[in-house]
Amino acid sequence: MTEQLWTDVDAYFTSSLAPADEPLDAALRASDAAGLPHINVAPNQGKLLQLLAQIQGARRILEIGTLGGYSTIWLARALPADGRLISLEYDPAHADVARRNLAHAGLDTIAEVRTGAALDSLPVLEAEGAGPFDLVFIDADKVNNPHYLDWSVKLTAPGSVIVCDNVVRGGAVIDAASTEPSVRGTRALIERVAAHPKLSGTAIQTVGSKGYDGFVLARVTD
Template identity: 55%
Template sequence: MSTETWSAVDAWFAERLRPRDELLAGAVAAGAALPQIQVSDLQGGFLAVLARAIGARRILEIGTLFGFSTIVLARALPEDGHLTSLEASAEHARVARGNLELAGLADRVEVRLGRALDSLDRLADEQVEPYDLVFVDADKRHNPQYWAWALRLTRPGGVVVVDNVVRDGRVLDAASTDPDVVGTRELTDAVARAVSDGKVVATVLQTVGSKGWDGFLVATLS
């Protein structure tokens, strides 16, 4: 199968299940100068369905980019819900905040600027209420640390989703020195230990589509 076929299948389903959304299209246009590494429409739909299915009221997102997944997840929240998104790039945060304002979601989303590990440390110091859903889509080399923080900040029964864990199959390469592959393999080992200890139930969903061959790690806390 070619990537063209994967993309065509994505488009066929998205046309029917995820009709064109002008606000999301505008967010993509506003972020055109930034890396186009946001989730696809269908992947965003998966996140939204998951958030609604667990009745998420509080969401933590690690990695904002220009706010595509942020908007999708924030829309899945109830009126009294709140989403905190962590972004290291001032330019990314600026564009994302503009997109959230246009989407009418600025009142329920806080974009925190700064290194994610520092922001997570501050959230812990603030003794924030535990999160229902954590979506990790940032620099992959730090995924093991993000996972450790997610375990600490997520409520029992809550869900953690980590994007880009398959990496075109490169995750199988134990000899890789690519920091993203190394980080993903270390993340998987950490999740495996949590599974063995009975702390979480976890799985990985491989995905193919307009974003190529990749996958989500999904875990729920015991």
């Protein structure tokens, strides 16, 4: 199986089940124009996030890693009118693009983008009593994945769902001897999920327009 075939199958699924619309298209164009890296979730993956939030009946969502707000739009669309999404973005330029994209999508009253290092912002959320969040999507720097997971557990409640993206690392995740920081951070997250008394989780490998990757899905049990 070739990567082109993965991409073609993704295109078929996307055109059938997650067709693009103007706000999502505009978000991608604005991200491209601003020079943001092409690392946003694929459309069918965005639709999966939206469905997970809807199945969860989410009213509060936390996103760690905003980029241009493409995944943020998918997630925010799952919320009721009085719902709330907080997205944390390290890069101020990326955050500005995301805010404009959310405003264009009519979601700026539901979704808020906060700028700064997530590990600085997360304690602030705890102090504010912003949680508990019904769903957390982790898609930021992989080195800090285990710390993001720890904070996600702190800011959720039994029944909440935690999703962490990009955990396969092109297959490098199986290399226990790897010194690559993103691999080590991802392996640490997986080991934490496996050992955590309050989490039940699994990991799914994916292929598609984003290449060979996958995600962790965990539920807070206690």
